[in-house]
Amino acid sequence: xxxxxxxxxxxxxxxxxxxxxxxxxxxxxxxxxxxxxxxxxxxxxxxxxxxxxxxxxxxxxxxxxxxxxxxxxxxxxxxxxxxxxxxxxxxxxxxxxxxxxxxxxxxxxxxxxxxxxxxxxxxxxxxxxxxxxxxxxxxxxxxxxxxxxxxxxxxxxxxxxxxxxxxxxxxxxxxxxxxxxxxxxxxxxxxxxxxxxxxxxxxxxxxxxxxxxxxxxxxxxxxxxxxxxxxxxxxxxxxxxxxxxxxxxxxxxxxxxxxxxxxxxxxxxxxxxxxxxxxxxxxxxxxxxxxxxxxxxxxxxxxxxxxxxxxx
Numbered sequence: 001x002x003x004x005x006x007x008x009x010x011x012x013x014x015x016x017x018x019x020x021x022x023x024x025x026x027x028x029x030x031x032x033x034x035x036x037x038x039x040x041x042x043x044x045x046x047x048x049x050x051x052x053x054x055x056x057x058x059x060x061x062x063x064x065x066x067x068x069x070x071x072x073x074x075x076x077x078x079x080x081x082x083x084x085x086x087x088x089x090x091x092x093x094x095x096x097x098x099x100x101x102x103x104x105x106x107x108x109x110x111x112x113x114x115x116x117x118x119x120x121x122x123x124x125x126x127x128x129x130x131x132x133x134x135x136x137x138x139x140x141x142x143x144x145x146x147x148x149x150x151x152x153x154x155x156x157x158x159x160x161x162x163x164x165x166x167x168x169x170x171x172x173x174x175x176x177x178x179x180x181x182x183x184x185x186x187x188x189x190x191x192x193x194x195x196x197x198x199x200x201x202x203x204x205x206x207x208x209x210x211x212x213x214x215x216x217x218x219x220x221x222x223x224x225x226x227x228x229x230x231x232x233x234x235x236x237x238x239x240x241x242x243x244x245x246x247x248x249x250x251x252x253x254x255x256x257x258x259x260x261x262x263x264x265x266x267x268x269x270x271x272x273x274x275x276x277x278x279x280x281x282x283x284x285x286x287x288x289x290x291x292x293x294x295x296x297x298x299x300x301x302x303x304x305x306x307x308x309x310x311x312x
Contacts, residue, residue: 014120014206015116015117015120015209015301015304016301016304018116018206018209018210018213019209019210019212019213019301020213020301021210021213022209022210022211022212022213022214022215022216022217023213023214023216023217024213024217025210025213025214025217026213026214026215026216026217026218027217027218028217029218031214035214036211036214036215036218039207039210039211039214040112040208040211040215042203042207043111043112043203043204043207043208043211044111044112044170044171044172044208045171046171046200047200047201047203047204047207047208048111048115048171048172048175048201048204048208049171049172049174049175049176050175050197050198050200050201050204051115051119051125051197051198051200051201051202051204051205052115052125052126052129052172052175052176052179052201053175053176053178053179053197053201054179054194054197054198054201055124055125055126055179056126056129056175056176056179056180056183057179057182057183057189057194058183059126059179059183061180061183061184064126064127064129064130065130066259068249068253068254068255069127069130069249069253069255069259069263070130070131070134071253072248072249072252072253072255072263073130073131073134073245073249073263073266073267074134074138075248076244076245076248076249077106077134077139077245077267078138080105080106080236080241080244081102081105081106081139081142084101084102084105084106084236085098085099085102088101088102091229095146095147095149096146096147096282096283096284096285097284097285098146099142099143099146099147099284100143100147100275100278100279100284100285100288100289101229101233101285101288102142102143103139103143103271103272103274103275103278104233104237104271104275104288104289104292104293104296105233105236105237105240105241105271106139106237106241107135107139107140107143107271107272107274107275108131108135108266108267108269108270108271108272109212109269109270109271109272109273109293109297110128110131110132110135110266110269110272111128111132111172111208112208112209112211112212112273113208113209113212113269113270113297113300114128114131114265114266114269115128115204115205115208116204116205116206116208116209117265117269117304118262118265118266119204119205120205121265121308122258122261122262127259127262127263127266128266129176129180131263131266132172132173132176133173133176135272136168136173137168140274143278144278147278147282147284212297215273215294216294216297216298230288230291230292230295233271233288233292234271234291234292234295234296234299237270237271237292237296238268238270238296238299238300238303239303241267241268242264242265242267242268242307245263245264245267246260246264246267246311249263249264260311261311261312264307264311265307265308265311268300268303268304268307269300270293270296270297270299270300271289271292271293271296271297272293273293275289275292275293276289276290276293
């Protein structure tokens with residue numbers, strides 16, 4: 001057991017070291033105030049799309065969109081989303097609080113954390129594409145619909161459509177969509193173009209991890225919870241959600257091996273930074289959401305060796 005755990009730590013060492021280096025740089029203010037945004041923008045706008053396009057262009061789309069894996073992930077996520085919403089409603093929380101809590105519990109940080117982790121552990125992060133599409137087209141729509149409905153003085157639906165349209169137009173989603181369409185259409189992409197994208201995409205994982213660590217180190221953490229259920233949400237995101245995902249995908253949808261491990265690891269990733277953006281925009285529980293994003297990121301990094309020991 002000790003040997004297996006040590007082997008898992010060695011395998012995860014690049015992920016933890018790069019994330020940790022970013023945290024140290026952020027905590028000690030070794031880079032300028034705008035450095036974190038520059039690293040994040042480079043990863044999100046260029047390196048991650050450059051990584052994903054060749055992956056999806058060459059991918060076996062039948063395996064990538066396997067109904068048992070993608071459908072099982074979506075059904076399980078929506079079921080947990082609904083249960084948390086019912087519990088929050090029973091506790092008398094306002095609509096915005098319910099929507100943001102649901103998002104913190106099941107909406108995964110796919111681009112900045114899941115992609116580099118899957119890339120390092122499995123050598124392939126293409127599984128995040130169907131998850132990203134599901135989160136953008138389904139979870140985001142649900143959350144924004146509730147937030148828009150609860151905001152006075154707005155035309156219902158317009159804000160939702162704008163936000164979803166913006167999400168679908170992000171470089172990550174566009175690169176994934178174009179890669180899939182090129183794959184389906186049998187288009188020939190010149191080898192130098194693919195090589196250039198792969199060269200740039202090689203920076204996606206370390207830069208995204210460093211940027212995330214830089215964000216955590218710069219903003220720090222406070223231990224006093226902003227709300228009574230803050231630590232419940234963090235525990236649900238980092239432990240409860242992936243455990244329930246594992247049980248559902250394995251025992252109900254029959255997944256095994258690397259496919260099961262990849263989707264459980266995706267579920268175990270921290271709360272997405274989008275939740276913080278939406279909390280600010282809609283005057284929601286900003287302190288709670290910010291704490292959930294930062295603390296779930298730190299806890300996820302700490303639990304990665306445990307998840308890999310369980311799943312491999």
